[in-house]
Amino acid sequence: MRHLQKLFKLYPKLILSFLIVLTPVYAISLMMNNYAERNVQDKIEESMKSSVNFYIRQLESDFNRIIRMQEEFVNDRDVGLLSGAGEIFNDFDWRNAVINTRSRLTSLRNLNSYVREASIYLPSEKRLISSAAAYGQLSEVEYDLLKSASRQVGNPFVYGDDRLYVSFPFSNLALINGREPRFLVSAEIDGTAVGDVLDTMKIDGNGGAFVVGHDENWLLHGKTSSTDFMHAIMDSLQLSRAEGEKVLRIDGQTYWVNIEKSQKLGFSLIMYMPETQMLGALKQFRVWFWVLSVISVLIIIVFSYWIFLQIHQPLRRLIQAFRGLENGTPDKELVYKRSDEFGYLYQQYNHSVSRIKELIHEVYEQQYRANLSELRQLQSQINPHFLYNNFFILYRMAKNEENDNIARFTSYLGKYFQFITRTQKGQISLAEETAFSQTYVDIQSFRFEDRIIARFAELPEHYANVEVPKLILQPIIENVYHHGLSNTLEGGLLEVRFKEEGNKLFIIVEDNGEEMQQADYDELQHKLQASSGWSNVETTGVINVHRRxxxxxxxxxxxxxxxxxxxxxxxILCIPLVQEHADKIAISEKGRESIHV
Structure with a gap:
C-alpha cells in the first residue's frame, strides 16, 4: 500500500505537465474574452456618456428657450400696461392688452413641448393671465412660491405642490426692501413630456434616465422608472459630489450609472443601465468557456492515467530498488530487457550502487568543510552588529557634548577593537571572553548610568583557560540591555555567574527587566529547539550563539x-568540557582541597 501511495505521486505530475502545456492557450483565450468584454464595456460607457451629454444639452437648450421667451416680456408694451400703468388706459385698450398677452403665453406654451401652461402674475392687480384662463384671480400661495426664484442663483426652477415651474420675476429692485416684482412670468413644466424624452435614452430598451434638481427636491422620469429605485440611486451616489461614470450595487444587482450636471440651470441628468443587460451575452460566453475548460481537464486526466499505466511496472521496480538502497540493502543488479529510457535509468542505477561506498567518504568531508565555513561566517556576523550599537551610543554622547565621557568611552572602544583585531582565531579562552564582556558592560554604563547595576561573579581559575567560540557571552548581555532592561528607569539588575555540573560548564545571565511576551517566547523556543532549517531563521543574538x-x-x-x-x-549557555579541561579542573580541585586540609 505504501509503495502504491509513493507511485501515485507521478500521476499528479503528469496531469500538471499537460496543464502547463495547455495553460497558455487557455490564458490567451481568457485574455481575449476579457479584452472583448472590456471593449464592449468601453463602447457602452462611451455610448451612455454621449447620450447623456447630448440629451442634457438638448434639455438645456429647451429650458433656455423658455427662459429667453419669458425675459422677452420685459419689453412687452402690453405687459408693461397691465403691470402698473393701467389707470391711464381705457377699457378697450386694457382688454386688448390682456388678449395680446394671453396670445403670447399661448405661443410660449405651444412652441415648447415641455410647457404645460404659461402664466403672468400681476401682483399690483392681484390677478394672473394664463394660456388657459384670460384673466383670473391670483393665488397668494402660488405667487409667493414662484417669486422665490429671484433668490436662487443659477437655478430658475421652483417646485411646489408636486408641480415644477420655470419662474421669472421681473423687478428693478430685485425684491429688496420688501418691494414686490412688477410682474412674474411662469412656465409649468410638463413632467410627462420630459419623461417621454428620457425614455428614448434607453439602450436596446434597457435601463432608464431621470432629471433631478441639485437640491434633490424635484424629479422628472419616464413611465417605466420607479421613484423608489431612483431615490436609491441618489442615496448611493451622494449626488452633490457625484459626476461622471459610477458603478453601484443596489438590491443585489450591479448598475452602471452616468451623471452629468447642468451648472447653469441647477439640475442633473442621470442615466443607469443594469450590468446583466449590458454584458449578458459575454457572461454566457464565459460560462461556456469554463465548461470547455472543465471538459478539457477531464480529458487530460484520462489521457494522463493511460500514460501512467504504460510506465507503471518498470517504475515500480525502480522505486523498490531505490527504497532498498535507502534502507542500506540495495539489489545487486536490476535487469531490464527493453532499450528505452527506463533501460538507461536501470543501467545508471546499477552504476550508482557500485560507487556509493566511494562517495560516502567525500560527502562526510564536504559536510565537515561546510560546517567549518558556516561557523566562521556566523562569528563574523556579530562584529558589525556590536559595532553599530556602540557607534549609536557614541553618537548620542557627541550630540549632548559630553566630551569627558567621549574620551572615556573611546578609550573603552579602543580596548575593544584592540582585542578584536589582534587575533582572527575563532576560539579564545573563557577568561578573555569574560573580560571582553565586562568591557562591554563598562561601555553600556555610559548609556544607562545608575539605572542598571551589573554583577559579574568571579571566574574560577580552573575555568580561565577553557576554550570557547569568540563572542558568545557579549551578545547575550547585549540582548539584556536592548530588550530586557531597555525601558528600566531604576533598579535594573544584570547578573552573570558560572556553574559546573558533571562535564558541563553553565554560564548563567539573569536580569530583572521586562518579561518576554508569550508569543515572542514561544517563537524563540521554537527556533532554539529546531535541529534543522536554521538557514531560514534569524542568525543574530541568542540564536546566533546557540547555533555556534x-x-x-x-x-x-x-x-x-x-x-x-x-x-x-x-x-543559560551550556559548554561541554573536553576531557583535557575536565582533567585539569579535577587536579585543580584536589590541589585546593589538600591546601585547605
Missing part, C-alpha cells in the same frame, strides 16, 4: 532561555 555552540560542541552545547517568576529573563 551547536556547531562547535554538537547537541550537548547550546543556549537555554527561561522566563523568571516575577519578571525578568534567564539565559
Amino acid at each position: 555552540l551547536r556547531l562547535e560542541f554538537g547537541e550537548e552545547g547550546g543556549v537555554v532561555f527561561n522566563r523568571r517568576p516575577g519578571g525578568g529573563n534567564q539565559v
Whole structure:
C-alpha cells in the first residue's frame, strides 16, 4: 500500500505537465474574452456618456428657450400696461392688452413641448393671465412660491405642490426692501413630456434616465422608472459630489450609472443601465468557456492515467530498488530487457550502487568543510552588529557634548577593537571572553548610568583557560540591555555567574527587566529547539550563539532561555568540557582541597 501511495505521486505530475502545456492557450483565450468584454464595456460607457451629454444639452437648450421667451416680456408694451400703468388706459385698450398677452403665453406654451401652461402674475392687480384662463384671480400661495426664484442663483426652477415651474420675476429692485416684482412670468413644466424624452435614452430598451434638481427636491422620469429605485440611486451616489461614470450595487444587482450636471440651470441628468443587460451575452460566453475548460481537464486526466499505466511496472521496480538502497540493502543488479529510457535509468542505477561506498567518504568531508565555513561566517556576523550599537551610543554622547565621557568611552572602544583585531582565531579562552564582556558592560554604563547595576561573579581559575567560540557571552548581555532592561528607569539588575555540573560548564545571565511576551517566547523556543532549517531563521543574538555552540560542541552545547517568576529573563549557555579541561579542573580541585586540609 505504501509503495502504491509513493507511485501515485507521478500521476499528479503528469496531469500538471499537460496543464502547463495547455495553460497558455487557455490564458490567451481568457485574455481575449476579457479584452472583448472590456471593449464592449468601453463602447457602452462611451455610448451612455454621449447620450447623456447630448440629451442634457438638448434639455438645456429647451429650458433656455423658455427662459429667453419669458425675459422677452420685459419689453412687452402690453405687459408693461397691465403691470402698473393701467389707470391711464381705457377699457378697450386694457382688454386688448390682456388678449395680446394671453396670445403670447399661448405661443410660449405651444412652441415648447415641455410647457404645460404659461402664466403672468400681476401682483399690483392681484390677478394672473394664463394660456388657459384670460384673466383670473391670483393665488397668494402660488405667487409667493414662484417669486422665490429671484433668490436662487443659477437655478430658475421652483417646485411646489408636486408641480415644477420655470419662474421669472421681473423687478428693478430685485425684491429688496420688501418691494414686490412688477410682474412674474411662469412656465409649468410638463413632467410627462420630459419623461417621454428620457425614455428614448434607453439602450436596446434597457435601463432608464431621470432629471433631478441639485437640491434633490424635484424629479422628472419616464413611465417605466420607479421613484423608489431612483431615490436609491441618489442615496448611493451622494449626488452633490457625484459626476461622471459610477458603478453601484443596489438590491443585489450591479448598475452602471452616468451623471452629468447642468451648472447653469441647477439640475442633473442621470442615466443607469443594469450590468446583466449590458454584458449578458459575454457572461454566457464565459460560462461556456469554463465548461470547455472543465471538459478539457477531464480529458487530460484520462489521457494522463493511460500514460501512467504504460510506465507503471518498470517504475515500480525502480522505486523498490531505490527504497532498498535507502534502507542500506540495495539489489545487486536490476535487469531490464527493453532499450528505452527506463533501460538507461536501470543501467545508471546499477552504476550508482557500485560507487556509493566511494562517495560516502567525500560527502562526510564536504559536510565537515561546510560546517567549518558556516561557523566562521556566523562569528563574523556579530562584529558589525556590536559595532553599530556602540557607534549609536557614541553618537548620542557627541550630540549632548559630553566630551569627558567621549574620551572615556573611546578609550573603552579602543580596548575593544584592540582585542578584536589582534587575533582572527575563532576560539579564545573563557577568561578573555569574560573580560571582553565586562568591557562591554563598562561601555553600556555610559548609556544607562545608575539605572542598571551589573554583577559579574568571579571566574574560577580552573575555568580561565577553557576554550570557547569568540563572542558568545557579549551578545547575550547585549540582548539584556536592548530588550530586557531597555525601558528600566531604576533598579535594573544584570547578573552573570558560572556553574559546573558533571562535564558541563553553565554560564548563567539573569536580569530583572521586562518579561518576554508569550508569543515572542514561544517563537524563540521554537527556533532554539529546531535541529534543522536554521538557514531560514534569524542568525543574530541568542540564536546566533546557540547555533555556534551547536556547531562547535554538537547537541550537548547550546543556549537555554527561561522566563523568571516575577519578571525578568534567564539565559543559560551550556559548554561541554573536553576531557583535557575536565582533567585539569579535577587536579585543580584536589590541589585546593589538600591546601585547605
